[in-house]
Amino acid sequence: MKNKINVDPKAKALIFDCDGTLVDSMPLHMKAWEEAVIDSGLPFDYDFFFSRKGIPSRQIMSEYCSQNSFDVDVEKVIDEKNNIYRSGLNSVGPLEPVVAIALKYKDILPMAVVSGERKINVHDSLTNIGIIDLFSIIITSDDPFKPKPAPDKFLEAARLLNIKPEFCQVFEDGDSGIEAAIKANMIITDVRPYLENN
Numbered sequence: 200m201k202n203k204i205n206v207d208p209k210a211k212a213l214i215f216d217c218d219g220t221l222v223d224s225m226p227l228h229m230k231a232w233e234e235a236v237i238d239s240g241l242p243f244d245y246d247f248f249f250s251r252k253g254i255p256s257r258q259i260m261s262e263y264c265s266q267n268s269f270d271v272d273v274e275k276v277i278d279e280k281n282n283i284y285r286s287g288l289n290s291v292g293p294l295e296p297v298v299a300i301a302l303k304y305k306d307i308l309p310m311a312v313v314s315g316e317r318k319i320n321v322h323d324s325l326t327n328i329g330i331i332d333l334f335s336i337i338i339t340s341d342d343p344f345k346p347k348p349a350p351d352k353f354l355e356a357a358r359l360l361n362i363k364p365e366f367c368q369v370f371e372d373g374d375s376g377i378e379a380a381i382k383a384n385m386i387i388t389d390v391r392p393y394l395e396n397n
Contacts, residue, residue: 204296204393206304207386210368212360213304214353214380215334217314219252219372220390221298222324224291227284228252235280236263239271253315253347253373255340256280284320293328296393297370301333311336311356315346315375336360347375350383357383 206213219225229249236243244263251259260273301310311334314321318339325331336359338344344351357364369380370388380387 204300204370204388204390206300206308207368209366210386211308211366212357212362213300213308213310213368213370214356214360214385215297215301215310215312215370216253216372216376217312217321217324218316219294220370221294221301221312221330222291222328223294224284224324225249225252227287227291230287231280231283234283235276238279239276241267241269241271251375253371253376255315255346256317257340258346281317281320285323288323288327291324291327293330294390294394297390298328298330300370301330305333309336309360309362310334311338311360313338313347313352313356313369313376315340315373317341347373348378348382350379353379353383353385357385 215221218228232248233243247263248259256277257273260276264271264273312321316339318341321337321339322331336356338352338356340346344355353369354364357367364384368386368388370390371377371380372390377387377389
């Protein structure tokens with residue numbers, strides 16, 4: 200593990216992505232995608248799906264089919280992907296360097312989670328690693344806001360936390376999330392360098 204992650208002195212609220220940031224769930228998500236896509240009769244492109252982390256499943260699958268002229272029942276693939284993911288949730292653990300920040304700032308700074316995943320999966324993932332109670336706000340793909348890389352979800356989190364965007368620090372592992380946080384004019388921490396040897 201590299202240097203410890205720091206909270207910016209200007210930060211008055213902390214906003215976390217879930218998958219790949221707080222929760223070590225990306226391997227399970229990728230396994231679920233692979234099984235569901237192959238079961239549907241399509242080839243699986245690991246790089247395509249991994250590069251779209253943080254984006255809602257329906258958008259990912261629709262884009263995959265559109266780019267490759269695939270004809271498949273998108274909803275059926277997504278349902279199977281979610282079932283496979285949920286069946287493996289007990290194997291998912293915390294990403295300690297980031298979770299340590301959330302634990303340290305409990306009752307010190309208000310905190311939110313902003314995810315491109317479904318609410319049920321986010322809630323179950325955070326519950327599974329014992330940190331769901333740290334967050335007063337959880338925004339997911341089930342909420343009516345444009346997905347990352349649009350800034351809408353981050354801006355809504357700031358509004359609900361009652362903190363101006365420029366004083367919110369975002370912790371992210373996905374390019375789309377980092378782009379969204381930039382557009383929202385927030386303080387950004389890319390957690391990937393801190394998790395490389397985690």
